[in-house]
Amino acid sequence: MRTRRANPGSRSMTRARHPLAAAMVLVLAAGGVHAEESWKTSGDVRFGYVASETRARSGAESDADSLRARLRLRLRGDLGGGWHVSGRVAARLDSDQDDEAFWMRTYAPGPAGLEDGQATIDEAYLEYRPAQSPWSFRVGRFQAAWGLDDVMKKSLDQNDSPNFDVTWTDGAWLQWRASDDWTTHLVLRHNDRRGPTGTLRRPLAFDDGDSHVGVLAVAESKTAIGPLVQRVLTLNWLPSALHPDGVADPRTQDYLAVTAKATAQWPLGAGGTKLRLGGELGYAPDTPRREAVNSGTGSADGLSWQASLNFMDLLPDHDLGIVYGRVADGWLISSDFRPNDELLEARWVWQPSKEWQFDARYRQREEIDLPATAVRPRRDNDLYVRATWKF
Numbered sequence: 001m002r003t004r005r006a007n008p009g010s011r012s013m014t015r016a017r018h019p020l021a022a023a024m025v026l027v028l029a030a031g032g033v034h035a036e037e038s039w040k041t042s043g044d045v046r047f048g049y050v051a052s053e054t055r056a057r058s059g060a061e062s063d064a065d066s067l068r069a070r071l072r073l074r075l076r077g078d079l080g081g082g083w084h085v086s087g088r089v090a091a092r093l094d095s096d097q098d099d100e101a102f103w104m105r106t107y108a109p110g111p112a113g114l115e116d117g118q119a120t121i122d123e124a125y126l127e128y129r130p131a132q133s134p135w136s137f138r139v140g141r142f143q144a145a146w147g148l149d150d151v152m153k154k155s156l157d158q159n160d161s162p163n164f165d166v167t168w169t170d171g172a173w174l175q176w177r178a179s180d181d182w183t184t185h186l187v188l189r190h191n192d193r194r195g196p197t198g199t200l201r202r203p204l205a206f207d208d209g210d211s212h213v214g215v216l217a218v219a220e221s222k223t224a225i226g227p228l229v230q231r232v233l234t235l236n237w238l239p240s241a242l243h244p245d246g247v248a249d250p251r252t253q254d255y256l257a258v259t260a261k262a263t264a265q266w267p268l269g270a271g272g273t274k275l276r277l278g279g280e281l282g283y284a285p286d287t288p289r290r291e292a293v294n295s296g297t298g299s300a301d302g303l304s305w306q307a308s309l310n311f312m313d314l315l316p317d318h319d320l321g322i323v324y325g326r327v328a329d330g331w332l333i334s335s336d337f338r339p340n341d342e343l344l345e346a347r348w349v350w351q352p353s354k355e356w357q358f359d360a361r362y363r364q365r366e367e368i369d370l371p372a373t374a375v376r377p378r379r380d381n382d383l384y385v386r387a388t389w390k391f
Contacts, residue, residue, distance in 0.1 A: 038078040038079075038080075039075060039076065039077035039078075040075075040076050040077070041073065041074065041075055041076075042073075042074045042076070042390075042391065043071070043072050043073040043074055043088075043390070043391055044070075044071075044072050044388055044389060044390045044391070045069065045070075045071050045072075045388070045389045045391075046069065046070045046071075046164060046386060046387070046388040046389075047067070047068070047069040047070075047386065047387060048067070048068060048069075048164075048359075048384050048385050048386025048387060049065070049066075049067055049068075049384060049385050049386075050065065050066055050067075050068050050164075050382070050383070050384040051063070051064070051065035051382065051383055051384070052064050052065070052380060052381065052382035052383075053380070053381045053382070054378070054379070054380050055376075055378065055379045055380075056378055057367075057370070057374040057375055057376060057377065057378050058375055059375055059376060064096075066094050066095045066096045067094070067095040068092075068093065068094045068095070068116075068164050068384075068386075069092075069093045069094075069164075070090065070091070070092050070093070070164045070165075070166065071090070071091045071093070072088055072089070072090040072091075072122070072166075073088065073089050074086060074087070074088035074123065075087050075088070082128055082129055082130040082131060082133075083126070083127070083128055084126075084128075084129060085125070085126050085127070086123055086124075086125055086127070086142075087121065087123055087124045087125075088121065088122055088123035088124075089119060089120070089121055089122075090114070090119065090120060090121075090122040090161075090166045091114075091118070091119035091120075091166075092113075092114045092115070092116055092117070092118060092119075092164060092165070092166050093116065093117065094116035094117065096116070097116040097117035098116075098117060100117045100118075100119075101117065101118050101119075102118070102119050102120065103118045103119070103120045104120055104121060105192075105194075106170060106190070106192040106194075106197070107191075107192040107194045107195040107196060107197060108167060108168075108195060108196065108197045108198070111199050111200075111201055112165045112167070112199065112335075113161070113165050113166045113167035113168070113197070113198070113199075114165070114166040114167075118166075120166065120168075121141065122141065122143070122161065122166055122167075122168040123140075123141055123142055123143060123168070124140050124141045125138050125139060125140030125141060125142045126139055126140055127139075134176055134178070135174065135175060135177070136174075136175045137172070137173070137174050137175075138172065138173040138174075138175075139171075139172045139173075140170070141168050141169070141170050141197075142168065142169055142173060143160045143161060143168060143169070144158050144160055144169045144173065144187055144216075145158060145159045145160050145161075145162075146158055146159065146218055146220065146234060146261070147159050147162075147336070148230070148261055148263055148278040148279075148280055148306070148308060149222070149229065149230040149263045149276075149278070150263055150276055150278040150308045150310045150321055150323075151308070151310045151312075151319045151320065151321025151347050151349055152308060152321050152323045152336075152345065152347055154280075154306060154308075154323060154325070154336040154337070155259075155280070155334065155335070155336055156259050156280050156282040156304055156305075156306065156327070156331065156333075156334050156336075156337060157216075157234055157257060157259055157282065157333050158187075158198075158216055158218075158234070158236070158333075158335075159334070159335045159336055160198060160335070162335050162336055163384075164386075165335065167197060167198040167199065168197050168198065169187065169189055169197060169198060170189065170190045170197055171187060171188045171189040171190045171213075172187070172188045173185065173186070173187045173188075174186045174187075180223070181221050181223040182219060182220070182221045182223075183219075183220055183221070184217070184218065184219050184220075185216070185217070185218040185219075185220070186215070186216075186217055186218075187215070187216040187217075187218075188214075188215060189213065189214040189215070189216060190212060190213060191206040191211060191212055191213070191214055191238075191241070192206060192212070193206050193207045193212070194206075198335065199333070199334060199335040200238070200241075200332060200333055201332040201333070201339060202243075202247055202293075202332075203242065203243040203244070203245075203246050203247050203288045203292045203293065203332075204238060204241045204242055204243075204255060204332050205241065205243055205247045206241055208240040208241070208252050210239050210240040211238065211239055211240040211241040211252070213239075214236070214237060214238045214239070214241070215235075215236070215237040216234065216235070216236050216237075217234065217235045217237075218232065218233070218234045218235075219232070219233045219234075220232040220233075226264075227264040227265055227266055228262060228263070228264050229263050229264065229265050229276075230261065230262060230263040230278075231261070231262050232259075232260070232261040232262070233258075233259070233260055233261075234258065234259045234261075235256070235257075235258050236255075236256070236257040236258075236333055237254065237255075237256050238254065238255040238256075238333075239254050240252045240253070240254060241254070241255050242255040242286065242287075242288060242332075243288070243292070244286075244287075244288045244289055244292065245288070245289055245291070245292055246288075246289075246291070246292040253286055255284065255286060255332065255333075256284065256285060256286060257282060257283070257284040257302075257331070257333055258282065258283055258284075259280055259281065259282040259283075260280070260282075261278075261279070261280040262278070262279055262280075263276055263277065263278040263279075264276070264277050264278075265277075265312070268311075271313075272313045272316070273311060273312065273313050273314055274311075274312040274313060275309075275310070275311060275312075276308075276310040276311075276312050277307075277309060277310070278307065278308040278310065278323075279305070279306070279307045279308070280305060280306050280307075281303075281304075281305045282303070282304045282305065282331060283302055283303050283304075284302035284328075284330055284331055284332075285302060286302075287299055287300040287301065287302045287328070287329075287330025288300050288330060288332075290329060290369065293329050293330070293339060293340065294371060295329040295339075295340050295367075295368075295369040295370065295371065296329075296369050296371050296372070297371070297372075299330070300328065300329040300330030301328035301329055301330050301331075301369070302328055302330045302331065303328055304325070304326065304327040304328045304331040304334075304337070305325065305326060306323055306324070306325035306326075306327075306337070306343075307323070307324055307325070308321055308322065308323040308324075309321070309322045309323075310322075317350060317351050317352055318348070318349070318350050319348070319349045319350075319351075320346075320347070320348050320349075321346070321347050321349075322344075322345070322346050322347075323343070323344075323345050323347075324343065324344050324345075325337055325341075325342070325343045326341075326342050326343075326368065327339055327340065327341050327342075327343070328340070328368075329368070329369050338365065340367055340368050340369055341365045341366070341367060341368065342365065342366050342367075342368055343363065343364070343365050344363070344364045344365075345361060345362070345363040345364070346361070346362050346363075347359060347360070347361045348360045348361075354390070355389055355390050355391065356387065356388070356389055356390075357387070357388045357390075358385075358386070358387050358388075359384070359385075359386050359387075359388070360383075360384070360385045360386075361383060361384050362381075362382075362383045363380075363381070363382050363383070364379070364380070364381050365379070365380045365381075366378070366379045366380075367379075
């Protein structure tokens with residue numbers, strides 16, 4: 001039987017507490033009445049089997065498996081004059097879930113976003129995108145992700161809603177195409193004092209008044225230069241959000257993290273197969289004490305990286321990827337990697353049509369740094385087989 005953590009806040013229907021999101025829902029409804037021809041629906045359904053085995057630091061072993069699904073339905077419309085609006089409802093379901101609830105607050109119930117059995121509005125934004133203009137502006141609740149352009153599409157930083165997760169970003173997003181090759185992004189993210197809406201891990205906390213707005217700046221290019229097919233630089237700044245001695249200590253400092261990502265591709269023979277290599281390096285100069293993250297003594301490390309080896313179109317419409325990563329105990333901002341983990345993953349993807357995609361993954365994770373009292377590092381092995389239908 002699967003062991004689950006109780007979440008008292010998920011037991012009952014929750015009243016919406018986000019005025020902007022509520023207003024966006026009203027705009028969507030009004031637009032549907034007055035301009036039905038300019039509105040479009042879309043969405044996706046993802047379902048599959050997940051299983052895991054865990055060996056704790058004490059040596060105790062446990063396992064779990066379940067059937068899981070994620071459902072998302074979007075309504076998007078053109079209001080005219082360069083104005084656009086979008087709203088989406090998302091739900092995460094599991095065969096072992098305890099209850100069902102609708103979650104609508106300015107923070108997420110956990111680091112992975114929704115808990116099993118919960119639904120929310122994960123998109124509700126207004127966008128101004130003038131015709132033939134190099135810039136656009138979006139405000140509200142939206143999805144933002146900058147992963148490696150490989151089979152796994154993992155990221156050391158911003159990557160909303162990977163796998164079966166449902167996360168989101170509340171704030172404002174300015175996008176500017178500086179040239180034919182480069183696009184820059186500036187995201188101002190609201191973080192509620194009770195917690196963020198995405199994966200920002202403790203001892204990051206947002207009870208300080210100066211910590212409620214974080215900044216993400218991104219420069220990206222997908223213009224091919226020789227074998228290079230992707231280049232991305234990111235900077236994450238979370239002012240007064242890091243509690244270096246733990247969240248119980250009121251002292252805070254800024255948390256800054258920078259990453260550099262790139263992918264390169266080469267043809268392999270005449271059959272259409274391509275070799276794609278991906279890499280990402282991240283560094284956080286100011287990190288918590290290891291006592292605050294239960295990984296030993298002294299200052300936590302801030303250097304993290306991942307590297308991937310991918311065979312694209314190994315068979316027609318079939319891709320195979322392998323990724324290895326080492327993530328420091330002081331790296332606290334990734335949806336795809338836990339802090340203080342060494343990761344090895346293999347994934348196969350088959351996309352027979354635009355509507356359907358099938359994935360299979362096997363992953364191993366093991367802790368890197370340990371306190372003196374730990375008997376052995378925690379180790380996790382997990383797998384999934386899933387299908388995604390887009391409509």
